[in-house]
Amino acid sequence: MRDTLLKIRDLRIEGQQGDDWQPIIKGVDLDLRKGEVLGLIGESGAGKSTLGLAAMGYSRGGTRISGGSVTFDGMDLLALGERQRRALRGKRIAYVAQSAAANFNPAHRLIDQYSEAPTRIHHMMGRTQAEQEARELYAALRLPNPDEIGFRYPHQVSGGQLQRAMTAMAMSCKPDLIIFDEPTTALDVTTQIEVLSAIRGAVEEVGTAAIYITHDLAVVAQMADRIKILLRGEEVEEQDTRAMLAAPKEDYSKSLWAVRSFTSDEKPLAPATETPVMRVSGVTAEYERGVPVLDGVSFDIHAGHTVAVVGESGSGKSTTARVITGLLPAVKGSIELDGQRLPDRLASRSKDQLRQVQMIYQSADTALNPRQTIREIIGRPIRFYLGLRGRAQEDKIRELLTAIELDPDSFIDRVPSELSGGQKQRIGIARALAAEPRFIICDEVTSALDQLVAEGILRLLKRLQDERGLAYMFITHDLATVKAIADHVVVMQKGQVVEQGPKSQMFAPPHHPYTQLLLSSVPEMDPDWLDRTIEDRKRG
Structure with missing residues (x-):
């Protein structure tokens, strides 16, 4: 013992x-x-x-x-x-x-923050040894380019x-x-x-x-x-x-x-003659000149439809979102909203173009201002995009809180620290809805939530979509979430779309080899699953 x-x-x-x-x-x-x-x-x-x-x-x-x-x-x-x-x-x-x-x-830089505890705080080793051990741990944890990645800043990974x-x-x-x-x-x-x-x-x-x-x-x-x-x-x-x-x-x-059972029915394909709400067409993008992080990415998202974009870390999912929102200008290709090309740069877009494309973030903890009340957090986009003030603004805030299934009287004067993780994410949804957009990017919005709370968020998003005809781009690594909410699936790897199609088609064999890898990587409730999977992959 x-x-x-x-x-x-x-x-x-x-x-x-x-x-x-x-x-x-x-x-x-x-x-x-x-x-x-x-x-x-x-x-x-x-x-x-x-x-x-x-x-x-x-x-x-x-x-x-x-x-x-x-x-x-x-x-x-x-x-x-x-x-x-x-x-x-x-x-x-x-x-x-x-x-x-x-x-x-x-x-x-990452390696500076790694080295602080063993060198400056606890005086266990010198800087050279700390950096060497950092590289070894980065390699053990399968970080790319372990000898160099420590010299990046947090926003660069x-x-x-x-x-x-x-x-x-x-x-x-x-x-x-x-x-x-x-x-x-x-x-x-x-x-x-x-x-x-x-x-x-x-x-x-x-x-x-x-x-x-x-x-x-x-x-x-x-x-x-x-x-x-x-x-x-x-x-x-x-x-x-x-x-x-x-x-x-x-x-x-x-x-x-018990197995959770929330799934939404797959919507039929939109007619070929229908203009999509969002069209990503042949987009190539770079962080460093001459080194593409996206290469010829294309897909359409129609009103009332959800396109799930899946792939491993670094595959280009969030980078695609940055191009759509204008935070990263495309080198080639275009982004169209309702058939009209959007300016590549955020600063060049009109207020109405900005209003139509909104985002719900993965981490509500960092996305919500901890010093603002819920009234201020939701009220700001209402004032900025819709021009409402006073009683009209207050009514709109309360209407949105009701829409996300939170009692206005109980929540309007709270700050984020007084909310649970699921409640914070609902506030993030309300803030996005406050602009009355046509298109919303949902970036890993359920990944930080437990199964029961995540299911509630998915049900809420589905209801809001049906009521308002919203188009969703759902960035996720959770294939259970894809099965629950997507109509169409886009699989990305190394900045390219390797496969896309209706959800029913994507989850039925035969699969692209990379899609098969993703599907086989979903953990099972079996203590031997990890060992077995790793051993299978070693054998090729």
Whole structure:
């Protein structure tokens, strides 16, 4: 039996609501042995991240640890001074956050931020050694060009690459415990396999214990020795992974394992004579002169239709969105809205052209201004695009809150920190709708949400589309989401469209080899799936 590294007893955490404190974690126990991985699952608001942070002796602003104990390697973290706790964080206990973009300093290169903990903060090694170990970890985590990628800034790499760079940064001091908070949420399925394998390998090699927080049951099945299920701050049950997968005991646990069933019927193809709302025609784009990141990309999106654009990290999905919105001018090709060519550059577009093309972002945490109320966040585009003020503006805000199924009286004066992840994403949808657009780009809008909340967002988007005749471009790496909401699927690889067609056609064999790779990379609720898949690919 391995020694216990972390012991939590009767932990109680409260969150502030106005002048009152409400319970978030309600007397939870947790044991973690050295070298063991504990999977922590539950729906949004269950308290998973709050419990994970408490394992570091930390509570976020607006929360407080009100009772219980957290013992790490024999030390009572709650009894230590803040300076002593800080000395442990990063060195012996590390944290990999869900949102990489919010946790990197945009002004510093990746390798500088990697090196800070082992050199300047904890004085464990010199800069040369830290850089060499960074390159080795970048290679282990399957980052492209590992010798050079560290010299880029955060905005110069994809979201999936940034997530892997943050995982490397957490491992820089070879900690005894790592809390992984949804570390593969931002990754496409092909990259996710490699990163899950690399994380598991690194954890086993170093003998690190881990708490793996996720809402993806198939992922936790590959990573965890044991699974603990939380609901509204209380433990539902805990079992070894194989036992939990085979026979969950509690009704709530069984409901998590049930297959979700939301799907939308595929709409018939639009007539060839119908002008699409959005036409991407032969688009080639570059970040560096002479090095195309998009090469001849073409597809149409019609009113009331959803086109899902899928592909691995770096395939060109988000770059295509940047060209459509005018943030990255095309070198060749054109973007047409309702048959009219849009100026290549954002600054050259009219206010009405800007109004017609809106975007809902992947990370609501970074997309919403934390200092503005919901009234201000939704009200600004109403004022800018529609020219409404005063009572007319207020009525429109309330109408939009009702449309996204949030009570106006309850939500209009809140700030984003007072909302759950799903509620924040609904506000992002309302902000996009405030301009009364014809076309909306949905950029990984459900990837950070648990299964139940994500399904609610998809149902909402579908209803709004049907009511308003909206055209959606749905950027996603989640093929379950594609099956649920798409009418047409565009598969991208290395900046090119390798295959496209109606959803029913794309999910029926025969497949393009790359599409087959994507489909075979979707994790299954089988603890042996990851090992089996990696072994199959080694054999070719």
